[in-house]
Amino acid sequence: MFVKQIAVFLENRKGRINELTKVLSDNKIDLITLSIADTNDFGILRAITNDNEKAMRVLKDAGFTATVAELIGVEVSDIPGGLHNVLKILDTEGISIEYIYSFAHTKDKRAVILFRVLEQARALEILKRNKIKVLDNLTC
Amino acid sequence: MRYYQKKLECISRGELRSLQSERLVKLVRYMYDNVAPYRKKMVDIGIEPGDIKDIDDLKLLPFTEKTDLRDNYPFGLLAKPMKDISRFHGSSGTSGKLTVVGYTKSDLKIWAQVMARSLVMAGADKDSVVHVAYGYGLFTGGFGAHMGAELIGSTITPASSGNTARQIMLIRDFNAKILCCTPSYALYIAEEMQKLGMSPEDIPLKAGVFGAEPWTNEMRDEIEKRLGITALDVYGLSEISGPGVSMECTVKNGMHIWEDHFVPEVLGADLKPLKYGEKGELVFTTITKDGMPLIRYRTRDICTLYDGKCACGRTHVRMSKIVGRTDDMLIIRGINVFPSQLEAALIRCGNIVTPNYQIIVDREGLLDRLSVKVEMSDEAFTDTVSEVERIRKAIEKEIHDALGIGAKIILCEPRSIVRSEGKAVRIIDNRKKY
Known part of the structure; x- marks a missing residue:
């Protein structure tokens, strides 16, 4: 019912992302999504991989601070207003988005929206009630 | 006269x-x-x-x-x-x-x-x-x-x-x-x-x-x-x-x-x-x-x-x-600062930080500026910026209460602050003063 994602704390230091991708690459882990929240002082890298459990293990072994977080994933049509239709439902119900990112499957005109809210369970229930297609996991 | x-x-x-x-x-x-x-x-x-x-x-x-x-x-x-x-x-x-x-x-x-x-x-x-x-x-x-x-x-x-x-x-x-x-x-x-x-x-x-x-x-x-x-x-x-x-x-x-x-x-x-x-x-x-x-x-x-x-x-x-x-007392903007005070403040923060730290003093734009590098613990880390910022602010407040002056808190990855053999390099004073 939630999509699992790994989050990694990154110091604002040259070469740190490179060190992380090397660990994933050496362990033959495939990235499905990747985004970084950057602040002045630090970054949080968020990624979904083909094997999150293994990714967590190898990153921790390599000294990274990482945690698993659950996201709500919804699939919408990749057309103008596709995302807005979902967000306006949440907004009406007073749900605030902590962060959001998306990716599109170009061949079948579908887009996947991934987001994190504080009230995850309530948001999920609202979406289901409004017949929005909620994803359990990501496969591409 | x-x-x-x-x-x-x-x-x-x-x-x-x-x-x-x-x-x-x-x-x-x-x-x-x-x-x-x-x-x-x-x-x-x-x-x-x-x-x-x-x-x-x-x-x-x-x-x-x-x-x-x-x-x-x-x-x-x-x-x-x-x-x-x-x-x-x-x-x-x-x-x-x-x-x-x-x-x-x-x-x-x-x-x-x-x-x-x-x-x-x-x-x-x-x-x-x-x-x-x-x-x-x-x-x-x-x-x-x-x-x-x-x-x-x-x-x-x-x-x-x-x-x-x-x-x-x-x-x-x-x-x-x-x-x-x-x-x-x-x-x-x-x-x-x-x-x-x-x-x-x-x-x-x-x-x-x-x-x-x-x-x-x-x-x-x-x-x-x-x-x-x-x-x-x-x-x-x-x-x-x-x-x-x-x-x-x-x-x-x-x-x-x-x-x-x-x-x-x-x-x-x-x-x-x-x-x-x-x-x-x-x-x-x-x-x-x-x-x-x-x-x-x-x-x-x-x-x-x-x-x-x-x-x-x-x-x-x-x-x-x-x-x-x-x-090891530092004088920053006229206030006495002892690294031991800072250490005690970090311990009071509980398990959100390790007791490892580094103090950096700079004279930026002619005013002394105190920065403290601290290591966020693995347990405290979450995926949202707001939560990590909340932790940073909590540490900032604890240190401000302990020292009586504000310090910029720089969150670092655990185990990233250099441990030296014997006495740790706790203080980097970049001011030219003596």
């Missing part, structure tokens, strides 16, 4: 010695009778008041340490009952506890007198406007400069710290002649003046009395050039009195210690007194105070004492600028 108390400031060394001897003998008896912790120190090493016959016997007496002030917090070292104590001042101590000093009316009068002498050195008189931009509060800077200027009969602008644009306006509009603040703040004022398109000729200042933090002669040149003034160094610490324990004359060859009130010694690593001209730890005995006199108080400041006649006519010995510390 060249001197405030000419007779005392230019007293012969022989007369000064007899005065010190007479005062020390009285003080030791007074401490023995009124301050139990010090009496115990004397008893422990088998010294009685009668053993102290003149100033040369000072070296027989036990030391007072900063930890004695902490251990007897808040009132254990007071020699007078509370009804005779007029005011408290204090500075931060090693354990996060304040170092409290109680002053009687007589102590405040002495302090005002030595500060008056010091301000007159810089050219203050009845007709001067003295602009005090030291903070007023438990910190002694503001009140010390204020009382000295008041005693002279100068006109005081008690501006306290902050709001630099307004400070500049007050200095200009009130025709201030003397500026009292920290040297780094004096440079900051110069910087702000430049931004406002003002040159040294646009302000009436003639001299500055700068202290509460160590500074270099290069910094003096910079301040003098940019403010168009004579910049003089003043030294003090709340335990002994506050600013005005010693003050530099316009000869600029060391700060005259007002020895009729504060008797200095410089000690070597073996805690034996050194000769004039030798570098060591500065120790003071207050021979005229009665609220909380201290005998052989170890300042942890390292400097050199010089005797010999000064061209200004004053006979009191001169001390060099402070060239270091015997402990």
Whole structure:
């Protein structure tokens, strides 16, 4: 019912992302999504991989601070207003988005929206009630 | 006016010695009778008041340490009952506890007198406007400069710290002649003046009395050039009195210690007194105070004492600028900061951080800036920026509460702060100050 994602704390230091991708690459882990929240002082890298459990293990072994977080994933049509239709439902119900990112499957005109809210369970229930297609996991 | 108390400031060394001897003998008896912790120190090493016959016997007496002030917090070292104590001042101590000093009316009068002498050195008189931009509060800077200027009969602008644009306006509009603040703040004022398109000729200042933090002669040149003034160094610490324990004359060859009130010694690593001209730890005995006199108080400041006649006519010995510390205390914007306080604050934060840290002090844009690198624990980390920021703010608050000054908290990955073998490199001080 939630999509699992790994989050990694990154110091604002040259070469740190490179060190992380090397660990994933050496362990033959495939990235499905990747985004970084950057602040002045630090970054949080968020990624979904083909094997999150293994990714967590190898990153921790390599000294990274990482945690698993659950996201709500919804699939919408990749057309103008596709995302807005979902967000306006949440907004009406007073749900605030902590962060959001998306990716599109170009061949079948579908887009996947991934987001994190504080009230995850309530948001999920609202979406289901409004017949929005909620994803359990990501496969591409 | 060249001197405030000419007779005392230019007293012969022989007369000064007899005065010190007479005062020390009285003080030791007074401490023995009124301050139990010090009496115990004397008893422990088998010294009685009668053993102290003149100033040369000072070296027989036990030391007072900063930890004695902490251990007897808040009132254990007071020699007078509370009804005779007029005011408290204090500075931060090693354990996060304040170092409290109680002053009687007589102590405040002495302090005002030595500060008056010091301000007159810089050219203050009845007709001067003295602009005090030291903070007023438990910190002694503001009140010390204020009382000295008041005693002279100068006109005081008690501006306290902050709001630099307004400070500049007050200095200009009130025709201030003397500026009292920290040297780094004096440079900051110069910087702000430049931004406002003002040159040294646009302000009436003639001299500055700068202290509460160590500074270099290069910094003096910079301040003098940019403010168009004579910049003089003043030294003090709340335990002994506050600013005005010693003050530099316009000869600029060391700060005259007002020895009729504060008797200095410089000690070597073996805690034996050194000769004039030798570098060591500065120790003071207050021979005229009665609220909380201290005998052989170890300042942890390292400097050199010089005797010999000064061209200004004053006979009191001169001390060099402070060239270091015997402990790891940092002075940041006039506030004492001990790494151990920070460590305790991090431990109070619980498991959101490791107790590993690094302190970085910079002089950015002429003001001291304190940054602390801390390692966020694996357990505390979450995927949202808001939660990580909340943790950062919680640490920031804990450290602010402990140190009394704000610090920028830089979150680092666990195990990322360099551990060295033996003593960790906890402090990176990028300021050029000694």
